[in-house]
Amino acid sequence: MDQPTDADAALARRLALGDTGALAEAFDRFAPTLTRYAWALADSKQDVEELVQDTMLTLWQKAASIDLPTGTLLPWLLVVCRNHARNQARRIAKNAGDELPPELAAPASEDDARERLRWVRDEIAALPEIDRKICELCLLQGHTYSEAATMLGLSVGAVTQRVSRSRARLRKAVTHDEH
Template identity: 35%
Template sequence: MTQTEPTDQELWAAVAAGDEAAFGTLFDRHSRAVYNHAFRLCGSWSVAEDITQATFLVAWRRRGTARLAHGTALPWLLVVAGNHARTEWRSARRRRALLGRLPAERGPDPADDVAGRLDDERAMGRILAAVRRLPRAEREAVALCLWSGVGYAEAAAALGVTEVAVRSRVSRARARLAALLGPDAEEEDR
């Protein structure tokens, strides 16, 4: 005895009674056709996936009230998918119209920010290499006073030296950095 696959009508009757496995069979049977139909209507893979999901969600919700014509679920599913595609198209059109009404002013190009950050990293790498060549006391003075904005008196208290010693260290560090980095050192070290 050969076992025949149930028809869509039989599966739909089982789905109407709450049979999730029958719904899964219907999904397996028709989801590719619904997806392909949705893709042809919208031209986007991701939107077609959304439409397919929405179509089968409607099918599940309307399982007790929807009636199949000619015993097959596919035409009904394709109509539902078409309705969702039209709704999506109208929503996208409204979003585009809204975006068209926004002021033309745009913020800075993010690529400029990335390029600036790369330039800053490159410059900082040069400065760090030069600062590492300074004596430890001068490195500490540069880190506190020039980079972190700590006042000379506060830096002196933190380092356990006099304010004059901190000023001297910063001055010597600036001179050495200028020699190590060239004419741009004064600008970069800020």
């Protein structure tokens, strides 16, 4: 398991136990990324701050029941932030008598959902061939690292390292993070 996954799992356990220091640590770690993401979903500084605060509050309230299939907190936090943005946009639209912005509306069809996630497919397609195969096997088809390693003739450690690098690349693409 890679270090960010271990750190996220430990952080989630501490949050579930009610450790307020863990909440402060989570805020310090994830608030900058959530803020950048929230700016893509909201128009004002006040709305962005509200989205980040609501997301962190949800993390605190639901810590004991969080399921992290990828072992990392960031994807869960981004989904929660997007859900809060949708709710916020609905409230604002209802008060103004407007419709929900198209980027926050639920996809009308499976094809629409696929289209919205084209950038993910494009990022995966741009990976080196072996990394692309590993992503397809592990992240899309649900195979374990061990199964993928056997299928591709690699060690489990090599698969783990390549998945970690691919996730970092996708994380960088979604957050436009230079780190």
